[in-house]
Amino acid sequence: MFVIIGYIFMSACIFGAYAAHGGHLGVLWQPSEIVIIFGGALGAMIVGFGGKPLKATLKALPSLFKGSKYNKAFYMDLFALQFEILSKVRKEGLMSIEGDVEDPHNSPLFSKYPKVGHDHHVVEFMTDYLRLMVGGNLNAFEIENLMDVEIDAHHHEAAVPAGAISKLADGLPAFGIVAAVMGVVHTMGSLHLPPSELGGLIGAALVGTFLGILLAYGFVGPLATILENKAAEDHTVLSAIKVTLLASLNGYAPQVAVEFGRKALPSAERPSFKELEDFVKNAKSK
Template structure:
């Protein structure tokens, strides 16, 4: 929603000010220059990001959706972690073996539909609980393994970010290409009267204008959005990591959950008492 609102507001301000000073919008419509700018930019990105094209296309719908990792998601995540760790503390690690091996059939995971439908989060939780059940790795080794997996996840999430960032950075240059080609065309038309030459020169300059506008007004903001969403996703895994490691180091479930709460972004972080009441009510 904010993407559309921002685009509309920007265009109204830019083009509205242009028209208010006597400018004519028709002069700015240069389809051939748009083809040069976008065609050149996308072609260059296809060379650089061809193998990752599927991931990039999959990221486009995400741009127009709010982050799923809000306060409600974390509250359910902590409630699930608290319930799992409480069961481990009372009945031992082997008591969660069935839940870990088949989370789709687990009554605990079924209670938290928001978490259960996020395949990556469920897989991350189950993978490391499985390692804890196996008992062959110590906390230090598990932490290192978690860090490697989180770094890999973040790198994959950053691929669309790099695509849009580099595309945005390249569009002004392709705008200059379009402008130079327009100047070349103008230089071959010097026999025309000044009024006609003025139109050709103006059309050529539109290429530079469009390249800069498309880059910094339309494309680069998309990279910033995706970067924020990648950070939100990574923070979820860091929260799970801190919670599980606290439990592995002997802390009680409520304390382990408190460790995880500290990783949350401040604007969605619940208070200690709010979270404590929520996880106990959900477990009951």
């Protein structure tokens, strides 16, 4: 939603101001230069990010037009689920959650919180380390190190689409210059034409530089920022799970362990202590 709103606002300001001062918008429409600029930048991106990175980038593109799924409601469900799991462990022992961990999709606990249950990465991360806790062969320090390694690997993987789009944006102004130079070369070979026609050719050549810069900083560059923010959100949710599970592994009660996880959230998504406490109590009673 905000992507579309931003594009409309930006275009209205730029092209509206240009037209208000007597500029002719039709002059800016140069399809051949758009092909040169975008085609060249896309080709360079494919060279640098071909294969799995390119597939990951294409897969990530639809998420650009969706809001974040990691909001306060999601975190409330996440902490309520962790509280119930850890409470069950405290009352019945680690082996009591073996069935929930091995088959979370059919687990009564996970089924109560579909927002969390439908997130493959979150469920996999949580169940993997609960499984290690059930096994009992690793101490808290070893599990924490393993968590850090996995979170870093996941963050690196999630950052690949943002890096690819960022490189695409970086290449657009350069290929805009390529289009402009090619236009100038064409103009230099047409000096026999009258001044009015030469002026049109020169103007068309300069449009290449304009389009390269506009596409880079106005349209494509912001998309890389969105993907970077989404990668950071993925890192945050895994870190919150990590902090909660480690607190439990170190002997803290479920209520305290969940509070550790709550503190790991940014203020915009962090529920208050009272909000989370009331939500967990109501969820548990259902």
